Amino acid sequence: MNLDPGSADIIQLAWARHLGLDDGAFAAVRKLDADAVVSGAVQLAAGTRITRADESRKSVDFVRLFGASALVGPQWALDAAAGIPDEELAQHVTLLTITRQHGGHGKGAAALFFADDLPLRQPAEELTVSHGNPEAIELEGLCPPDDVNEVGLSDLEHRFTILRDDNGRKVPVACGAYSEWEGILAQMGVLVDPDWRRRGLGSLAASIAAHEALAAGLTLQWRSDVSNKGALAIARSLGFSTGGIHTSVLLG
The missing domain is CATH 3.40.630.30 (Gcn5-related N-acetyltransferase (GNAT))
Structure with missing residues (x-):
């Protein structure tokens, strides 16, 4: 089933808060990308990524949602990830590589799925x-x-x-x-x-x-x-x- 456009905004708001970003961070990137496409600045539109440096953070997190991406972690991690395409950064091995000298370990890559409505499933028997x-x-x-x-x-x-x-x-x-x-x-x-x-x-x-x-x-x-x-x-x-x-x- 397709998501309502408003649901995508809600999802990105939740993730912005989870990552410690401004509530409108993902929406701002979407507008910037749209403006870049209209003006012909395709490279800018394809390479926009939200970043937030947090020196006290005990993890490095990369999230891509509906075409917009964000990376949160210590500044050294943001610097190491600069220039790496989103497709590569989404791979767990990439994050492990850039964090190896800082003890990077664990976690992994998780696919994210969403729904704002679903068909109702009926059991074949009483349960x-x-x-x-x-x-x-x-x-x-x-x-x-x-x-x-x-x-x-x-x-x-x-x-x-x-x-x-x-x-x-x-x-x-x-x-x-x-x-x-x-x-x-x-x-x-x-x-x-x-x-x-x-x-x-x-x-x-x-x-x-x-x-x-x-x-x-x-x-x-x-x-x-x-x-x-x-x-x-x-x-x-x-x-x-x-x-x-x-x-x-x-x-x-």
């Missing part, structure tokens, strides 16, 4: 959905640690766990969750028991959480490692629109 924490915690214990760490259910306030009957006991098989992010977006996450994957339960759980977030007036954000094919597939199948990429490394 039990829990809003409780114990079921979500139990589900985490059934999943690989890497999946648990990436989704971070413990950091997502609103959880919707699908339960199935197992010899008279309700067991968790999938959880869709969200948490309010920068007061504007709903950061989404979904976790599925490996024994119950490829049955549509992840998409269903994510759809339940997404519509709860939409009803709360939030725009949806789906963030997934670029190598996580399963999570990327769920985002696309639900109708999320591709919005950009976030690449980050920790320092020290």
Whole structure:
């Protein structure tokens, strides 16, 4: 599904605040790029990047959203990145390279997807959905640690766990969750028991959480490692629109 133009503005506002930029930073770049294209200054339009130096920051973050990009980190990182095209800077290996002498490590590159409306998915059968924490915690214990760490259910306030009957006991098989992010977006996450994957339960759980977030007036954000094919597939199948990429490394 396509995003409403106003939703892109909301998303960029949330990210501007997250990165410590002025609220209108991304909008100003879009106007500058448009003016440059009209005047024929194509090189300026293609190379515009927002930067903010923060010497106390313990990470270097590059974000590209709807064609506008921003880089935040210590001044030495901004200097090292000058002249590197956005396409290269979005690669995790590039940030690791320019931060190696400062202990750059961890994090990675995450694809960003967004939605301001989604089709409602109906289950093929009656399901039990829990809003409780114990079921979500139990589900985490059934999943690989890497999946648990990436989704971070413990950091997502609103959880919707699908339960199935197992010899008279309700067991968790999938959880869709969200948490309010920068007061504007709903950061989404979904976790599925490996024994119950490829049955549509992840998409269903994510759809339940997404519509709860939409009803709360939030725009949806789906963030997934670029190598996580399963999570990327769920985002696309639900109708999320591709919005950009976030690449980050920790320092020290």
